[in-house]
Amino acid sequence: MIYLGIIAGIFWLDYFIKRYVDKNRELMEETPILKGKVIIRKYYNKGAALNFLAKKPERMRQIQTLLMAAAGGSFFTLLSRRGDKGVKTALAMILGGGASNLYDRVKKGHVVDYFSFKTRSRRLSGIIFNISDFFVFAGALLLVLFGKKEK
Template identity: 35%
Template sequence: MIFVGLIALLAAVDLFIKSAIEEQEESQFPKELKGSNGKVLLYKNHNAGFSFGYLKNRPEVVQMIPLAVASFVGGMLGGLLKTRGKIADKLALSLVLGGAISNLYDRLVRRYVVDYFSLQFGKLKKVVFNLGDIFIFLGAAIFLIVELIRTFRDR
């Protein structure tokens, strides 16, 4: 049950921040995140497509693919929750699902995903993310690392 709570918490935190960003005037952006010493800039971006606006003119595709993927990930997690152990797998899938639910909510309700921060390092300066994206990335990274460890251990 802790993993279901984690999913809800992650999605809620990201959606809360997105709502706070949406309430602000567009003219206030971009701006520096307080305390980041210029390393994080806040934006108010609306992305109607996939990453970098890909397929923004095909909203039905942009909505249905993430819905199918989130359903698949939820099914995987549902199957794992019935078993003991595999905590890293459950954590990874929970992170992915928490981020996916937040972004899926945006896609289905707002018709765009709210992206709101950029890390001011190298090529990342050109990319604007949201926490949901970070949760998805971290979950996928954990899942990959766990699988690599299993592969090398089983050799």
């Protein structure tokens, strides 16, 4: 199943990058790459995007667990059906990225984020991501696009 491969691929890709960054970088140590447009920077995020619920990490873990269960249930329901390739791909991306971040939350109590973009906006430049975040965002966008088309 290609969709299960997508989930596993995203999970393991991010897992190994997080592991490398966690072992080889100090917190908030900055290394510019790609002509300074991307900054490698280790950060422990106890909340969601923009530190939402950072002061309530247990609540954040519960919410993410429920969201993953809902996405997983939808995914496995669709998996036996023909068609719906866009929605299945979107859900696989969400599940792969979400599983990696949830693993961090359960195992470490925080998510390891490790890169940001250098922009003119100090606020935007301060947002630190990991690869899983991008797959979750991209999967959500695809879900909106393909969810409308395939209904």
